Amino acid sequence: MALGMTFIVFAQLFHAGQAVIEEHILKSYGGQEPFHMLGCEGVFGAIITSTILLLAQFAECPSFLEGQCENGLFDDAGLALK
Numbered sequence: 001m002a003l004g005m006t007f008i009v010f011a012q013l014f015h016a017g018q019a020v021i022e023e024h025i026l027k028s029y030g031g032q033e034p035f036h037m038l039g040c041e042g043v044f045g046a047i048i049t050s051t052i053l054l055l056a057q058f059a060e061c062p063s064f065l066e067g068q069c070e071n072g073l074f075d076d077a078g079l080a081l082k
Contacts (some may be wrong), residue, residue, distance in 0.1 A: 055078070 021033045041043030057077060070079050 022037070026032055026034050026037060053075065056075035057073065059074040061072050061074055065074075070076050
């Protein structure tokens with residue numbers, strides 16, 4: 001449990017550092033506002049995540065997960081929303 005919490009703390013620190021560096025680079029070299037780039041990251045992230053989840057709805061369950069997948073599919077949004 002402590003290892004997982006340590007990973008979460010390091011991930012938060014890494015992400016915060018990345019955001020600070022991005023803002024510094026954008027202010028120094030770019031013509032974009034940091035909040036505009038943040039919005040673009042959010043939109044593209046939502047599009048990519050939605051695409052991956054949509055494809056996972058039709059993917060068959062891998063052999064190493066046999067017996068753990070409902071309906072033989074890798075992901076089942078209908079079952080999750082019940």
